[in-house]
Amino acid sequence: MGGGTEAGVAGQRPFPVSWDQFHRDCRALTWRLNEVGPFHAVIAITRGGLVPAAIVARELGLRVIDTICVASYAHDKQGELQVLKGVSEQTAALGGGTGKGLLIVDDLVDTGKTGRMVRDLLPDAHFATVYAKPKGKPLVDTFITEVSQDTWIFFPWDTGLTFQPPLKDGAA
Ligand SMILES: O=P(O)(O)OC[C@H]1O[C@H](OP(=O)(O)OP(=O)(O)O)[C@H](O)[C@@H]1O
Ligand SMILES: [Mg+2]
Secondary structure (H helix, E strand, O other), X not given: OOOOEOOEOOOOEEEEOOHHHHHHHHHHHHHHXXXXXXXXXXXXXXXXXXXXXXXXXXXXXXXOEEEEEEEEEEOOEEEEEEEEEOOOHHHHHHOXXXXXXXXXXXXEEOOOHHHHHHHHHOOXXXXXXXXXXXXXXXXXXXXXXXXXXXXXXXXXXHOOOOOOOOHHHOOO
């Protein structure tokens, strides 16, 4: 979380998420996905999608798990989106080449750039995220919590426990 400050990222509203909260939100997401499936396999969008994908796969009883490996943000700055690795031939075949019956999982959609890439690669797959910001929301089939576009979500794997100054001393 190198780009972060105590007040958040580049003036955005900080929205810290604990491990407990994240686990609860992933389980809530799975309740919804359970009504949509069944799915042949889960595809995690790395790296942020790995944690929710593990929880969702556990809850849905899925054991075929693949990844689409991408890089776009360096901390809080968005750069060119690079696909470092696509799904395996075996996973692609399970989805009939278009992704039908495959479940793609990511932690969030923000601008929707990653979601658009995912939709281009596997147009018939079901795309699920735990959190969604308004710009990216139209690209997602299922999500749990919407936050405003000027919110920066701090995930538990990017954060640690630190001292919080009292509100009267100017804490955000
Ligand atoms: O909707 P977008 O504007 O494309 O942003 C959303 C994506 O950005 C983050 O990933 P990031 O590229 O930072 O990589 P990471 O998952 O490895 O942290 C997040 O995990 C999503 O995948
Ligand atoms: Mg990501």
